[in-house]
Amino acid sequence: MKFPRKSIKLGLTTALVSLGLSTAAMAQDYDWPRLLVIGTPGTSSGSFASTNGWGPTLQKETGTTVRIVPEDSEPMRYKRLTDREDIAISSLSASEMAIQTEGVGGYASAKPMPQRILWHHNDTPWGFVVAGDSDLQTLGDIAKGGVRVTSGVFSPAIVTAITKALPAFVGLTPEEAEEKITFVPASSYGENCRSVVEGKSDVAYCSPISSVLSEMEGAPGGIRWLAMDPENKEGWNGYLNYRPMTIPTKISLGVKTAQGVDSMTSNFVYAVSETADVDFAYNMAKWLHQSHDAYKGSHALAARMSVDLFREYLDSNPIPVHEGTVKYLREIGQWTDEDDAWNNAAVEQMDQWIAARQAGMKEAMEQGVQINFENEAFLEIMAKHTAGLMVFRSRL
Template sequence: MKSTKKFTQLVLGSALATFGLSAAAMAQDYDWPRLLVIGTPGTSTGSFASTNGWGPTLQEETGTTVRIVPEDSEPMRYKRLTDREDIAISSVSASEMAAQTEGFGGYASAKPLPQRILWHHNDTPWGFVVSGDSDIQSLDDIAKGGVRVTSGVFSPVIVAVITEALPGFIGLSPEEAQEKIEFVPASSYGENCRSVVEGKSDVAYCSPISSVLSEMEGSPGSIRWLPMDPDDTEAWDRFLNVRPMTIPTKISFGVKTAQGVNSMTSNFVYSVPATADTDFAYNMAKWLHTSFDNYKGTHALATRMSVDLFREFLNANPIPVHEGTVKYLREIGQWTEEDDAWNEEAIALMDRWIEARNEGLKTAAEQGVRADFQDEEFLAIMEKATEGLPAFRSRL
């Protein structure tokens, strides 16, 4: 944002009067926008709460007015970021960014526009849990057969993990899994996880940061987590065929029984349009790094925004990072030539998806087919337009 010297002095004076800022805190080379709007999922989410935690610190230290806007509809938040441009930053899962780019599901008829990662927001670890006195010591024991595994029918994603991804990891086809594994239905997340301590099932797919896991950990016999070997690339390759944006990780937070166990994570990031100003992205990245100690205590998830965790995420991330963030990370020694290579490939892949989907929309319009993600004729046109394009997938 460009401004005259007089205008800058007025803004600085106003900020000092309003926030009681020190001259040192306001002495910056970058003119921050007067208003910064950040979109997050709804008010009941950790994304909304944690962004509300660090937002006031940014406002206090830079003088920009920060507004956190909850928008529960993922397609609408995507539209507001990329098309309407009435929010500048969006909190979104990396897997959702991939779906938005690829036009998956409800995004099929959305206007295709490219995005970039600005910074890491948080990570949600997941894993396979058993009761503490279970005879099952590894995931390979499940492949032997006769094991009950909870299938959370309340979530299509969890069903896919249990009936396809997990069998793939342990070398079973979905058909073999149906023969060897007893799938125990659960109608809620709490029921899904508690099943292993209540004796209704042997294995469940849960997140160790969930409150129900603390309850389970305190139960008689406690609980254990089954490790997923990060070096077994063939197993992970089969798992990623079903859940392509999952990232192998060593769990570092959540219930004590999970910490230190090799498993997986699903990451949230802050995204910006690909057209976002380089100076803005650079200075946001710089602030998020250099002020981390000032805001990390505002919410538990804010502790997941360190540059170290961002760097760890980048080691497997397949989504393009904004050039302003790249510039800053390079300056502080957190970006390499190898990163340049995969990031350029990621940008090229995103461009291919955007171009192909725009061609599909053009074809549909020329044929008089309404762009509607529930219209089979439209979906057939889009499928043909994007045929052969590889999906975004975590890098092992």
């Protein structure tokens, strides 16, 4: 089943009115698909909840039947979008989209297929938090040594951020970090964050939208956040060497102590297959923008889907945007010739990864090597074909 297409035209304006569609939807003059399937992470995720927030509005205004499908398995959602094509849109983190393209980990044996960004979904801010009475005033103070930093061993991504990316930001090599920083293990996210108000650590890596941070703000002495200077290009380049899809940002979401602090964000996007119809992508982008006021109150994360936040995200985004979305953004003055330059480069970069991985799989099949991400012989072939390719990395 291919998406998105529509086999039956809705017909005259009177018929549209009888279906209860808005005049704004009628003015779009577009035949929406009869069924629009959107894949998200599981039912407990903000992505699922927020998509269920705006989906009914889209259905009401356009007449398309919107079905939100929770699919916890990222590889399966990727396959359903690009290969099986039984979902039209997928909600995922931009970093996940990058590693899907690059064939990292379990994706090494997944069928390489290109994707495009349709729209910005939400942004999750992250930062480095300390107790309110901490002697640490800047991140640079960590480089002086004698500092305890919590390492959330429950999450490989957090371990990388703490033991490699943070030291690089403050000018320390991993070896120097081992000498100057005491890494305090934490077995859960809550333990990780609370460590600074419980006196077990000096610095923790947390998201200010987490409920535990509200609790920590009320602790004796409160909490503070250490800013990541956006002008520190050397520090940011070092950080991105280990966390390449992080986006520098000024925090505008979450607990009060974090508001206005220069830090970083991890962004979720809505993705479509590279082959998605241009008119569909154009009209989805148009609806997501023009109807934002109608659905932004349906969920806190839906409020992060404004064109202004999308435009801000595009200033750092390294992933290609679908040409239908580009067409609409250019039409409303939110896309420039400079955007064409980086987007064309991103398309070429993705094409290079897809072609290299396809060639690697072809060689593996010809040699009778099992295509499996746990097969070292297969991984060696893939590494040979992808050698020298640049990983996707936020643009500073």
